[in-house]
Amino acid sequence: MKRLILTSSTHTVSDHWVQHLDLKKENKLAFITTPADAEEGDRQWLMDDRDSLVAAGLDVTDYSIENKNAVQLLQDLSSYDIIYVSGGNTFFMLQQSHVSGFFEVVHTLVEEMDKIYVGTSAGSIIAGPQLPEYLLDLGEKNIDDAFLNAAGYGFVNFIVLPHWGSDDFKKRYLEGRLQLMYHAKQFPVLVLTNHQYVKIIDDSIEIIDTTKRN
Numbered sequence: 001m002k003r004l005i006l007t008s009s010t011h012t013v014s015d016h017w018v019q020h021l022d023l024k025k026e027n028k029l030a031f032i033t034t035p036a037d038a039e040e041g042d043r044q045w046l047m048d049d050r051d052s053l054v055a056a057g058l059d060v061t062d063y064s065i066e067n068k069n070a071v072q073l074l075q076d077l078s079s080y081d082i083i084y085v086s087g088g089n090t091f092f093m094l095q096q097s098h099v100s101g102f103f104e105v106v107h108t109l110v111e112e113m114d115k116i117y118v119g120t121s122a123g124s125i126i127a128g129p130q131l132p133e134y135l136l137d138l139g140e141k142n143i144d145d146a147f148l149n150a151a152g153y154g155f156v157n158f159i160v161l162p163h164w165g166s167d168d169f170k171k172r173y174l175e176g177r178l179q180l181m182y183h184a185k186q187f188p189v190l191v192l193t194n195h196q197y198v199k200i201i202d203d204s205i206e207i208i209d210t211t212k213r214n
């Protein structure tokens with residue numbers, strides 16, 4: 001069974017999706033920070049995301065896929081119930097996924113070993129069919145051109161557009177990203193605010209807005 005949670009921002013939704021888990025059986029989470037490791041400046045957002053997962057009751061362990069190989073990755077990560085990929089630089093995460101062998105290992109973990117994949121921002125984007133052109137703006141640095149439009153993990157057939165409605169990303173979207181995406185060959189796009197997430201179980205897809213709880 002394939003299970004994924006794709007978010008725009010973790011700390012605003014983690015208490016909502018975690019409540020649907022049986023924490024007595026599934027509470028060990030590998031917190032992969034590799035996308036964030038390529039980011040400069042204040043990373044309080046990363047700590048907020050991590051802290052929210054701990055507060056929700058998960059046993060969180062930091063992990064990097066850098067300087068690892070496929071054998072080591074599978075050995076290390078197979079002991080966790082949840083594979084979490086943080087926000088940050090999507091291109092860097094894809095590059096390191098190929099260098100380390102994580103690109104293949106994550107499919108084994110999710111599709112064969114029944115691990116839950118959780119992505120936020122970059123971690124959600126990379127779960128799609130390819131890295132989108134809209135990342136070619138000033139928000140992504142150290143981009144290797146070889147990875148532009150390269151295939152993502154392909155767990156879903158759409159591209160996540162995170163942080164919709166956020167003041168921090170308003171100028172970036174309205175003055176750059178939307179223009180880059182506006183063409184007939186664009187993959188399906190799913191827009192997520194920081195208070196929404198996508199729950200995927202096999203071929204079932206549910207978009208959940210945590211501001212509209214029953």
